[in-house]
Amino acid sequence: MENLEQLQMVVGEVQAARQQVSSVRAQVQELEGTIVAVKNQPDHLALHRQLGGVLVEVADREQLILELEETLSALKLHLERFTERELQLVQTYEELKTSLQGAQG
Secondary structure, three states, rough: HHHHHHHHHHEEEEEEHHHHHHHHHOOOOOOOHHHHHHHHHHOOOOEEEEEEEEEEEEOOHHHHHHHHHHHHHHHHHHHHHHHHHHHHHHHHHHHHHHHHHHHHH
């Protein structure tokens, strides 16, 4: 019964990892879109950034783009780590499943 409980725990961890991967992937896509929008915003139009509950006009577009790209890079690194963790958990799941099937057979 211990292996079955371990298998159920790993299934829960796989599901949580998949949710994290999905969430971070959505954040990456949103940030990529934001960067494109900021770069395409005409210079003569104001650009604003939300800080807390307030919109503040951006004075330094290049700095904003740099900050967004740094955040994107960090998110991509997190996504890579979460994806690796998900793969490890799936492998553990497969090993436990095979072990359980062998014990029952």
